[in-house]
Amino acid sequence: MAEFLSLHDAVARYVEDGATVAMEGFTHLIPFAAGHEVIRQKKRDLTLVRMTPDLIYDQLIGAGCARKVIFSWGGNPGVGSLHRLRDAVEKGWPRKIEILEHSHAAMACAFEAGAAGLPLAVLRGYVGSELPNVNDQIKFIECPFTGERLAAVPAVRPDVSIVHAQKADRAGNVLVEGIVGVQKEAVLAARQSIVTVEEIVEDLTVESDYHPNTCIIPGWAIDAIAVAEKGALPSYAHGYYPRDNRFYKEWDAIARDRDAFTRWLDENVYKAGGEA
Structure with missing residues (x-):
């Protein structure tokens, strides 16, 4: 049954070194805040699973968190390559990683x-x-x-799956609205799961009647829920905020250069602290 925790405590409790971790969300609701917390806690030797590795996995790989990536497409959507992924695969920086590629x-x-x-x-x-x-x-x-x-x-059976969603209610049920990828399947497939949300409401069984394309992940399938406002930025959260297209373009230059990436990581993840 879902327990309400801080994002720091949820990651500390459920993401262990050497774990297989899936972070899902398709075009929006990508769990950037959770990924940054994994980086801040310096988790290591992770096998990262994601249908479409994009910027958050580029950041995790560049921070030295990953040893292996299982995926079906990897890139900066609409822009180009993931340069931290390429650097790790081609030149072993900051460490050599394995890749296992599938179709969508x-x-x-x-x-x-x-x-x-x-x-x-x-x-x-x-x-x-x-x-x-x-x-x-x-x-x-x-x-x-x-x-x-x-x-x-x-079958994909992660040690822990992490997703972002719009809302959770006091009973621990989670509402995912808009474009739905494999968030539900990722949570149900995992041994343990963390869901970050924009806000907590009283009762989704009533509120969900007014939302289009709604998916409810039941509280019994979730281990931890953490509030992370704007937790999907620079991707978007349907009904809350738009995609930061400028950042996706800026990331190409940041990620190409090891020093530029390291400075960005220090200023925007390590020094940022908290759960931003």
Whole structure:
């Protein structure tokens, strides 16, 4: 059952060195505040899972938190490469990391399998793809009913999943509104979970009637809830604030240079402290 904690305490309790950590949110509701708290607490040797690693994973990798990344696309949306990711893979700075690449479909199916408690996901995919040549976790099986050749990948079962959402109520239920990615599946697939929210309200069972495209993650599936206002910036939170497009463009220059990145990290994460 969900417990209300500070973001510092939630990360300290549930994110351990060496853990497999999923941080999900698609185009918006990306848990930047939580990621920054992971950096501030200097968590190490993490296996980071995300369908679309973008700036927050670039920052975590550049801060030396990651040893491996499991993903299906990595880049600065609309701008270009993730330079801290590239530097780590190509030149081992600040440390060498492993990468394991999947398709979007396989990642989504793997999260669903994890949420269902299944050991693997089966999909029609990877036909003609070269990914099986570089990812030994992609296997092919024969359907016992039709004889069809299908792809199979291991279920994603993180040690902890972290997502951001708009609201939680006093009972620990969480409302995710707008574009919904695999936040629900990531939480249900994880051994433990942290949800950061913009605000706490009394009762979502009444309030959710007035919200479009609503997903409710029940309190029994969540371990910790932490209030983090503007916790998704520079991404956006539907109904709360817009995307900071300027920062995404500025990040390209910041992340290209190790010294510029280190200065940015010191000024905007380490010295910022708190839960901004």
